[in-house]
Amino acid sequence: MNDDLRVDPKHVIPESELSWTFGPSGGPGGQHANRSNTRAILSFDVLESAAFTETEKQTLDLELAHNDGVLTFTVDESRSQWRNRQMARKRLADAIAEALRPRPTRKPTRIPRRAHEARLSDKRARSQRKRNRQKPEAD
Numbered sequence: 001m002n003d004d005l006r007v008d009p010k011h012v013i014p015e016s017e018l019s020w021t022f023g024p025s026g027g028p029g030g031q032h033a034n035r036s037n038t039r040a041i042l043s044f045d046v047l048e049s050a051a052f053t054e055t056e057k058q059t060l061d062l063e064l065a066h067n068d069g070v071l072t073f074t075v076d077e078s079r080s081q082w083r084n085r086q087m088a089r090k091r092l093a094d095a096i097a098e099a100l101r102p103r104p105t106r107k108p109t110r111i112p113r114r115a116h117e118a119r120l121s122d123k124r125a126r127s128q129r130k131r132n133r134q135k136p137e138a139d
Contacts, residue, residue, distance in 0.1 A: 075088045
């Protein structure tokens with residue numbers, strides 16, 4: 001069974017690059033929660049990965065703001081270690097896919113002439129109103 005993590009059609013992270021640690025999960029569950037290592041902590045070193053180009057690594061480093069190039073996801077929502085592992089893998093894949101998604105380029109827009117003229121006429125009216133509040137000049 002291939003446990004490599006597919007981020008998108010172009011990127012696949014080998015399972016060997018994912019680092020797992022497990023610990024007891026807090027919260028309800030009684031003795032099961034105290035004795036079972038169900039909390040899953042997934043660590044992935046982006047900068048050392050062979051799955052991404054240097055440009056993509058720089059993008060991930062900027063977008064995800066992680067510690068020394070290492071992304072860490074902790075999941076303890078389920079009583080099952082397997083389910084927590086699956087959720088952590090999904091969160092990692094979603095975060096990387098979102099960070100690598102191309103951003104739409106901004107289309108430069110122009111202010112309509114009517115709006116520009118209206119703004120200037122409002123400025124003139126406001127200026128006149130303030131001038132009228134001043135004491136008249138003595139000649």
